[in-house]
Amino acid sequence: MKDQITHYPDYTGSSVAKQKFKITNWRNYNKALINRGSITFWLDDEAIQAWYESATPASRGRPQRYSDLAITTILVIKRVFRLTLRAAQGFIDSIFALMDVPLRCPDYTSVSKRAKSVNVSFKTPTRGEISHLVIDSTGLKVFGEGEWKVKKHGKDRSRIWRKLHLTVDASRHEIICADLSLNNVTDAEASPGLIRQTHRKIRSVAADGAYDTQRCHDELPRKKISALSRPEKVRVTGPVIMQTVTVQWLISE
Known part of the structure; x- marks a missing residue:
């Protein structure tokens, strides 16, 4: 046959x-x-290069370690993959480990606080x-x-x-x-x-x-x-x- x-x-x-x-x-x-079961995922080079904040703070106080782009990237990944903040932190840390990039994801509590100050534009279906x-x-x-x-x-x-x-x-x-x-x-x-x-x-x-x-x-x-x-x-x-x-x-x- x-x-x-x-x-x-x-x-x-x-x-x-x-x-x-x-x-x-x-x-x-x-x-x-x-x-069909393989997974390919990467982070944009722009996000990697600008992950940490490099600008001089305009006001007094402790400077921000992570840039607005880093927080925005985390929130986008959280939204797209429907993750919690804790799960998004572990997900991004594992991606950095696979990419052999010397970066760390911000703590989920920091992301939660910074989420109120960054503007993430999602197109409404x-x-x-x-x-x-x-x-x-x-x-x-x-x-x-x-x-x-x-x-x-x-x-x-x-x-x-x-x-x-x-x-x-x-x-x-x-x-x-x-x-x-x-x-x-x-x-x-x-x-x-x-x-x-x-x-x-x-x-x-x-x-x-x-x-x-x-x-x-x-x-x-x-x-x-x-x-x-x-x-x-x-x-x-x-x-x-x-x-x-x-x-x-x-x-x-």
């Missing part, structure tokens, strides 16, 4: 059969599955109806194999690629949701998952011809998107050449 892998189970009521893909390179496939949603994908090249692996086995000539699938609010230029997949996952396969992640009313969705498949058609009623116009082909005929222009398809309510 041939080795096969199945992507996306067949949904109830869907007329599209399961799509099966043959694995031709088990070595790269297994390595890709292992790398928009709510409500999305008038126009755009779906697309791009390729990402994976770097960083690990020092031990490179030392023992050398650097691989072939690089691993990932696909980043995005939905963007066209009017606000805001990324609504994103999904990272293996390179062999097509745009049409990832599209239903992206639409289901968007828990908001959508008036229209635009994408290129790669999404004009039965799988995408079947997903539209779930979000109450009623119509899908197929790509329009316009033929320009001349005495010598014939040109075909494909217009992007548009899902409209």
